[in-house]
Amino acid sequence: MKKNLKFIGDISSLKESQYNKLITEHDSPFIKYSFLSSLEKSGCVSKITGWKSNHLVDLNNNNIEGFLPLYIKDNSQGEFIFDHSWSYALNRTGRKYYPKLLSAIPFTPCETRKIISSEKYETYINKVTSFMRDENIETWHILFPDMKLAESLRENGFIERYGYKFIWKNKNYSNFEDYLNIFKSRQRKNIKNERKKIAELDIDFEIKDIGNLTNKDWDDFYVFYKNTYEQRLQRPYLNTEFFKYVHECRSDLRPVIFFAIHKNKKIAGSLCYQGNDTLYGRHWGSLYDIDSLHFETCYYQGIEYCINNKIQNFDPGVQGEHKIRRGFEPQRTSSFHFIKEMDFKSAISDFCVQEKKEIDRYLQECERYTPFKKEYKI
Numbered sequence: 001m002k003k004n005l006k007f008i009g010d011i012s013s014l015k016e017s018q019y020n021k022l023i024t025e026h027d028s029p030f031i032k033y034s035f036l037s038s039l040e041k042s043g044c045v046s047k048i049t050g051w052k053s054n055h056l057v058d059l060n061n062n063n064i065e066g067f068l069p070l071y072i073k074d075n076s077q078g079e080f081i082f083d084h085s086w087s088y089a090l091n092r093t094g095r096k097y098y099p100k101l102l103s104a105i106p107f108t109p110c111e112t113r114k115i116i117s118s119e120k121y122e123t124y125i126n127k128v129t130s131f132m133r134d135e136n137i138e139t140w141h142i143l144f145p146d147m148k149l150a151e152s153l154r155e156n157g158f159i160e161r162y163g164y165k166f167i168w169k170n171k172n173y174s175n176f177e178d179y180l181n182i183f184k185s186r187q188r189k190n191i192k193n194e195r196k197k198i199a200e201l202d203i204d205f206e207i208k209d210i211g212n213l214t215n216k217d218w219d220d221f222y223v224f225y226k227n228t229y230e231q232r233l234q235r236p237y238l239n240t241e242f243f244k245y246v247h248e249c250r251s252d253l254r255p256v257i258f259f260a261i262h263k264n265k266k267i268a269g270s271l272c273y274q275g276n277d278t279l280y281g282r283h284w285g286s287l288y289d290i291d292s293l294h295f296e297t298c299y300y301q302g303i304e305y306c307i308n309n310k311i312q313n314f315d316p317g318v319q320g321e322h323k324i325r326r327g328f329e330p331q332r333t334s335s336f337h338f339i340k341e342m343d344f345k346s347a348i349s350d351f352c353v354q355e356k357k358e359i360d361r362y363l364q365e366c367e368r369y370t371p372f373k374k375e376y377k378i
């Protein structure tokens with residue numbers, strides 16, 4: 001059957017009910033129509049912010065049979081895979097690195113399906129690479145794909161670039177104290193001391209999810225989120241409108257906010273999304289710089305929530321080896337890169353080979369650094 005592949009400027013041109021037929025219970029919240037459309041409707045993803053939507057969709061008699069998120073980017077912000085040195089290298093040759101093509105979930109370094117289709121992926125790949133030639137675009141980047149797509153990308157000449165993140169795994173713990181039993185005594189004591197510091201400051205926690213979240217909760221959370229960016233002299237990627245749309249779609253996206261409460265006042269919060277078997281930690285913010293508050297709000301509250309709700313994995317986001325000491329295990333990640341011209345492709349391939357050696361050494365060091373007892377080592 002001939003595929004009717006078409007580029008579209010925004011996801012709202014598709015019917016949500018048709019799109020949702022592509023989604024399974026195993027998909028993360030971030031590939032859902034409601035999440036992608038919230039980013040676009042709020043203006044967080046737009047040509048102005050450097051994310052021009054150019055999604056590839058497979059239409060058959062107005063039925064959606066496949067989808068690939070695709071953006072034309074004129075910067076590398078909000079991606080969590082850093083290619084600034086690549087941009088600098090190509091620009092020095094007199095060629096332009098931007099615009100580039102990107103298949104990823106904006107501001108979200110989580111593994112998801114990127115080509116949502118039961119058909120062969122080569123058709124989508126060929127359509128995009130043909131677009132690159134027509135538009136004289138040098139590179140296409142696919143970040144954090146699922147394993148099935150990753151295998152196809154390797155077979156189709158994409159360069160694989162390795163990274164890492166840290167994942168907490170629920171080994172059927174009955175409660176947080178049961179979880180602490182797998183640690184060596186010194187680190188078990190450190191975690192207890194961190195939690196004790198927060199308790200002694202009379203900081204309690206309130207969990208808000210789809211059953212009790214309010215618009216006021218989102219307003220409060222945005223104050224914390226925005227303040228944390230401004231403390232680093234940065235502009236937040238997301239705006240209040242985005243969080244309002246998430247609230248409207250909360251039954252679909254399943255957000256969870258862990259609020260830190262002091263003297264009946266919210267002072268910090270961590271936003272997660274609940275998938276089928278994974279809790280995804282995405283954003284956090286605080287009014288005050290309090291020792292151990294970040295660890296409690298972003299890690300320990302999430303771990304306890306997973307234990308209580310029998311959620312198998314907790315993905316708190318990329319980077320941060322401080323997570324190892326708190327029980328998160330290192331995990332390799334992959335991104336894939338299609339480089340149109342052979343000279344630049346050869347240079348990037350060499351770069352990724354050398355970088356992989358460094359990452360392999362780093363991950364080996366992480367395994368030796370495990371805080372677990374010998375019988376529980378990674």
